[in-house]
Amino acid sequence: MCCLICTFLLGGFSISNAQQGVFNEPYSLINIKLFDEALVAFERINYFSEDDGLKTEALIQKAECLKQLKRFKDAEKCLNRIDLSLLQDSISYNVRYQTALCAYLGGNFTDAESYLTQLFFFLPDSKLTYASLPLFALVLNELQKWKEAEQKLIFYALSLNKSDSLTNQIKSLYNPKKIPKLKNMEKAELLSTIIPGSGQMYAGYFWEGLGNASLQVVSLGITGVAIWQKYYVSSLLVGYSTFFRFYQGGQLRTEYLVNKKNYELTRGYNDSLKPLIIGLMD
Numbered sequence: 001m002c003c004l005i006c007t008f009l010l011g012g013f014s015i016s017n018a019q020q021g022v023f024n025e026p027y028s029l030i031n032i033k034l035f036d037e038a039l040v041a042f043e044r045i046n047y048f049s050e051d052d053g054l055k056t057e058a059l060i061q062k063a064e065c066l067k068q069l070k071r072f073k074d075a076e077k078c079l080n081r082i083d084l085s086l087l088q089d090s091i092s093y094n095v096r097y098q099t100a101l102c103a104y105l106g107g108n109f110t111d112a113e114s115y116l117t118q119l120f121f122f123l124p125d126s127k128l129t130y131a132s133l134p135l136f137a138l139v140l141n142e143l144q145k146w147k148e149a150e151q152k153l154i155f156y157a158l159s160l161n162k163s164d165s166l167t168n169q170i171k172s173l174y175n176p177k178k179i180p181k182l183k184n185m186e187k188a189e190l191l192s193t194i195i196p197g198s199g200q201m202y203a204g205y206f207w208e209g210l211g212n213a214s215l216q217v218v219s220l221g222i223t224g225v226a227i228w229q230k231y232y233v234s235s236l237l238v239g240y241s242t243f244f245r246f247y248q249g250g251q252l253r254t255e256y257l258v259n260k261k262n263y264e265l266t267r268g269y270n271d272s273l274k275p276l277i278i279g280l281m282d
Contacts, residue, residue: 022054026061035065052086063098072106084122093123097132104135109142130159134280141270141277144182149273150174156280173273180265183258192254199254204261 026041042062046055059082066075079099084092096119103112116136123129133156140149150170157166183203192199 022049023057023061030065035069038062038065052083056082056086056091060095060098063102067102067105070105072102073108076102076106076108076111089123089125089128093119093128093132096123097135100132100139101135104139104142109139112139113143126159130156134277137277138274141273142266144266146174146179153277153280169276173276178269180269182262182265185255185258188254188258200257203254203257 022045026038026045029035029038029041039062042058042065046058046062049055049058059078063075063078066072066078076099079095079102082095084095087095096115100112100115100119103109103115113136116132116139119132120129133152137149137152137156140146140152153170154167157170160166188199188202190199191202
């Protein structure tokens with residue numbers, strides 16, 4: 001993941017050596033790993049400068065500091081402060097790409113997809129934007145849009161040498177037989193409602209489901225015995241109330257276990273795809 005945390009390329013702004021001198025302080029702080037102090041210095045430059053180029057560079061470098069501190073959500077917010085209409089295409093691409101990267105690293109996958117979609121819309125030059133396709137695939141993987149991710153990578157492979165071998169490798173990784181079959185939440189909840197414990201079994205936790213079902217059967221048994229002995233109030237307060245708690249708890253547990261199982265399946269599969277995709281980003 002460290003290779004994803006790359007630096008910005010600022011080429012495109014015409015900033016004189018004298019203007020660059022205002023960054024001496026924050027750069028010196030970065031050199032001695034005082035990133036928090038550098039953040040303040042970059043924000044000061046952005047606030048007081050009247051030059052759009054300096055303001056933009058200050059925000060870019062501030063975002064880079066935030067990335068070094070692994071404060072990816074704050075870095076994303078910082079980059080969103082930049083007026084993209086002022087930037088040349090190459091700079092706009094880098095800012096948009098880094099915004100999507102920060103969103104991805106911060107776990108904000110839906111917004112990361114949106115940033116990348118906008119990148120391709122506003123910068124249609126494929127020679128400029130094709131390098132973002134591996135990141136796009138990583139984002140789509142997290143959103144369980146595996147077929148779309150495969151298409152992005154195949155399109156990227158077409159721009160590289162030896163594309164046939166790479167394309168075959170990509171198709172192999174995204175083989176439908178390898179894509180995880182996720183558990184259906186509605187089906188699990190329906191099973192749990194009709195047959196106590198079956199939803200947990202469907203989620204892949206057989207013994208837990210069996211245990212939950214057994215406890216509910218015992219609770220109903222106690223209720224039946226109490227009614228047979230004419231302890232009607234006791235059967236309601238003890239037997240049935242216990243059964244209802246286990247029944248309701250089983251349904252809530254089913255929802256948790258389905259989400260857990262789907263996360264494990266998704267995480268395992270996506271992690272198996274990362275070495276190839278990250279290799280393409282180097």
